[in-house]
Amino acid sequence: MAFWDFVKDAGKSVFGSEAEAAPAPQAAPAETAPSETDRKVAALKAELKNLGLTAKDVHLTLRGGDTIIISGKARDQETLEKLVVALGNIKGIARVEVADDTSTETPAPAGAKPVFHTVQKGETLSAIAKRYLGNANSYHQIFEANKPMLSDPDKIYPGQTLRIPQA
Incomplete structure (x- = not known):
């Protein structure tokens, strides 16, 4: 697994404040309300969509609240690197990992890092x-x-x- 550390307190805020994330008093029961992790992953996916970096075969997993794991298949190495940078430059994300099973449709040149x-x-x-x-x-x-x-x-x-x- 490859990983990159980022400045957690720098970047674009996409998660909203804790007050915005708190459920309203009339909210649905807890079993149907999305978890904080689900809410954050949805916000990350929305940001990628806004940037035009979505891919149906790329999956995001949030671990520990500040580490995002990319897995699946990206179009090419450039797109995968842009995904890493876009996600890492979000306030609250400290690390981006690319899972070992992640691949690209167009392989990167040998030895390219x-x-x-x-x-x-x-x-x-x-x-x-x-x-x-x-x-x-x-x-x-x-x-x-x-x-x-x-x-x-x-x-x-x-x-x-x-x-x-x-x-």
Whole structure:
């Protein structure tokens, strides 16, 4: 199983507040109400759908409240890496694991390992591009590799994890 750690307190909030999650007094009996885990998995799936990263053969499991496990079959390695980054950059998620039985329809090149970078205070995409790609003007490659999670190359934040494209 491959795994990546993320900054749990950084990222987009999709789970809502505890007050929003609390059942109303007239709520259905507990046996029919979704569990907190089910509610969080549904919120994660909704976020992936909003980003256009859904796949019917990819399954999510939440363990311990802050670890998400991806299993099943993704379209390709790029999509799988985007799933890891999209899920890991959600506030409250500390770790994303890819189960050993996870595969892609298009196999990754032999020996290819995903490269991720956690943004530090004061960093820019240009600085990150210079570090990993050797040219600050290659920042657009990192921006494109992180779409649709990024909508503007100037809007990155400390604690955010970015996917670094490999040549």
